[in-house]
Amino acid sequence: MSRIASLDYSALYSRLQGTALQPWLDVLPVMIEKNFNAARWGDIPRWLSCIEKLPIIEPNAINLDADTVSIVNETPLTADVRQQLEQALRGLHPWRKGPFDIAGIHINTEWRSDWKWKRLQAHIKPLTGKTVLDVGCGSGYHCWRMKGAGADLVIGIDPSPLFIVQYWALQHFIQSNSVFVLPAACEDLPQDLQAFDTVFSMGVLYHRRAPMDHLLELRQLLKPGGQLVLETLVIEGDENAVLVPGDRYGRMGNVWFIPSVAALTRWLEKMRFSDIKVVDVCATTIEEQRSTDWMTFQSLSDFLDPDNHSKTVEGHPAPVRAILTATRKS
Numbered sequence: 629m630s631r632i633a634s635l636d637y638s639a640l641y642s643r644l645q646g647t648a649l650q651p652w653l654d655v656l657p658v659m660i661e662k663n664f665n666a667a668r669w670g671d672i673p674r675w676l677s678c679i680e681k682l683p684i685i686e687p688n689a690i691n692l693d694a695d696t697v698s699i700v701n702e703t704p705l706t707a708d709v710r711q712q713l714e715q716a717l718r719g720l721h722p723w724r725k726g727p728f729d730i731a732g733i734h735i736n737t738e739w740r741s742d743w744k745w746k747r748l749q750a751h752i753k754p755l756t757g758k759t760v761l762d763v764g765c766g767s768g769y770h771c772w773r774m775k776g777a778g779a780d781l782v783i784g785i786d787p788s789p790l791f792i793v794q795y796w797a798l799q800h801f802i803q804s805n806s807v808f809v810l811p812a813a814c815e816d817l818p819q820d821l822q823a824f825d826t827v828f829s830m831g832v833l834y835h836r837r838a839p840m841d842h843l844l845e846l847r848q849l850l851k852p853g854g855q856l857v858l859e860t861l862v863i864e865g866d867e868n869a870v871l872v873p874g875d876r877y878g879r880m881g882n883v884w885f886i887p888s889v890a891a892l893t894r895w896l897e898k899m900r901f902s903d904i905k906v907v908d909v910c911a912t913t914i915e916e917q918r919s920t921d922w923m924t925f926q927s928l929s930d931f932l933d934p935d936n937h938s939k940t941v942e943g944h945p946a947p948v949r950a951i952l953t954a955t956r957k958s
């Protein structure tokens with residue numbers, strides 16, 4: 629039996645009372661109901677049954693400040709409980725963002741999301757005591773790391789219901805009062821909340837058909853003086869260089885714009901961000917994104933030209949990602 633009623637966000641609702649995010653409470657429950665809808669997503673009952681089957685474990689420690697987000701249980705699990713745990717977690721395949729370790733079960737996710745965190749953590753404003761939003765957070769791996777870095781309240785949003793259930797699998801054990809992942813897209817958020825000290829948008833901009841509107845939405849979520857941490861695909865070139873892929877980019881159908889770093893910087897300036905810094909640019913490798921036994925579908929090596937890994941199968945430049953930080957001026 630699970631200790632949490634599935635998708636019970638009442639702890640979040642209590643936390644938002646009396647804060648700058650209180651106005652969101654007017655629409656939040658309805659939004660959650662609408663976006664996590666079994667009529668639309670037929671797998672939801674099966675995924676929730678996996679959560680129900682997770683065993684109760686009283687962890688000895690929760691480690692959110694290490695490459696692998698871990699739930700540490702010093703007493704070895706019995707073979708039966710271990711099997712029950714592993715089966716329930718494997719029912720939530722594919723696991724894309726991680727890694728996680730739950731009582732000795734290592735979830736070797738498609739992405740080494742810890743590598744992205746390592747690239748940015750020294751360059752962002754301290755998160756200690758802050759209210760943070762992670763837009764397009766996937767399973768919430770980075771949300772847990774943000775809490776590990778001292779954030780007071782972390783809200784992640786993602787429209788994909790499987791990732792929300794994966795968050796609840798972790799939350800079943802962690803029982804956190806300060807990390808919440810909600811079923812939502814950024815366009816579902818109320819406009820002009822001005823409530824977050826730091827907003828992360830990582831791996832989302834190229835999925836947006838109107839990227840400058842996305843930057844504007846992110847700006848309006850920030851308090852004046854708040855920091856945006858933006859991570860996205862980039863190409864080489866000057867401030868006028870932007871790739872608009874045809875049908876697909878690396879087999880992804882929903883990639884709209886891939887700017888150069890110079891073009892992205894100009895977009896941020898136009899949206900009235902200041903203090904814009906490029907803190908990292910690096911090619912995504914087949915060691916960072918790969919198939920594993922927790923994500924058995926195709927991965928990056930299948931999306932690259934087999935004879936030339938500097939190109940995608942469509943002949944576009946292979947994925948290179950940049951991380952920029954910027955401040956909301958006023």
Ligand SMILES: C[S@@+](CC[C@H](N)C(=O)[O-])C[C@H]1O[C@@H](n2cnc3c(N)ncnc32)[C@H](O)[C@@H]1O
Nearest residue numbers: 763764765766786787788813814830831832835
């Ligand atoms: C490439 S993944 C990045 C995940 C994570 N932020 C990271 O950097 O590892 C992109 C995520 O954005 C989510 N996403 C796509 N469109 C979105 C939107 N309009 N609003 C919020 N999230 C979105 C997807 O469901 C997916 O989980």
